[in-house]
Amino acid sequence: MEIFKILNFWIHLISGMIWIGGILFFSMILLPSIQRNLSPEVDGTFLRDIYLRFQKIVAAFVVLLLITGGINIHFSHLARGVFTQKYIWMLNTKILFFTILVTLYVLNLKNLSEIRKKHALQRIPFQDASLVLGVLIVLMAAFLKHTP
Numbered sequence: 001m002e003i004f005k006i007l008n009f010w011i012h013l014i015s016g017m018i019w020i021g022g023i024l025f026f027s028m029i030l031l032p033s034i035q036r037n038l039s040p041e042v043d044g045t046f047l048r049d050i051y052l053r054f055q056k057i058v059a060a061f062v063v064l065l066l067i068t069g070g071i072n073i074h075f076s077h078l079a080r081g082v083f084t085q086k087y088i089w090m091l092n093t094k095i096l097f098f099t100i101l102v103t104l105y106v107l108n109l110k111n112l113s114e115i116r117k118k119h120a121l122q123r124i125p126f127q128d129a130s131l132v133l134g135v136l137i138v139l140m141a142a143f144l145k146h147t148p
Contacts, residue, residue: 052115
């Protein structure tokens with residue numbers, strides 16, 4: 001049982017790191033580099049192709065985060081017993097941020113067919129909101145880890 005708990009937690013961390021890390025990478029490294037180093041005719045097409053591939057990969061990690069997150073809550077409950085009011089508040093806040101982030105992801109999926117038709121993509125949809133939510137989710141995870 002202990003190995004399952006560890007593997008579940010590890011999968012949860014890796015999934016979150018790839019999704020949130022990907023958003024950070026797009027925002028802080030890829031987009032500025034593309035805009036600085038590629039011609040306007042090429043940069044939008046290049047960004048669109050990378051964005052479409054990233055959206056496909058993220059789908060698997062969203063599902064993994066949902067499953068492993070629920071299992072982590074179960075294991076946390078077993079270890080802690082009754083959750084404190086503070087812990088419940090922080091957990092609900094993290095779940096709210098995650099729900100909003102998933103909603104933005106679903107809205108992106110809804111627009112994928114339109115994005116595929118476009119010749120170029122100059123900006124990632126909901127990029128700034130996704131970045132802020134991702135950072136807040138990681139912050140809430142840190143609070144949860146150190147809250148009795």
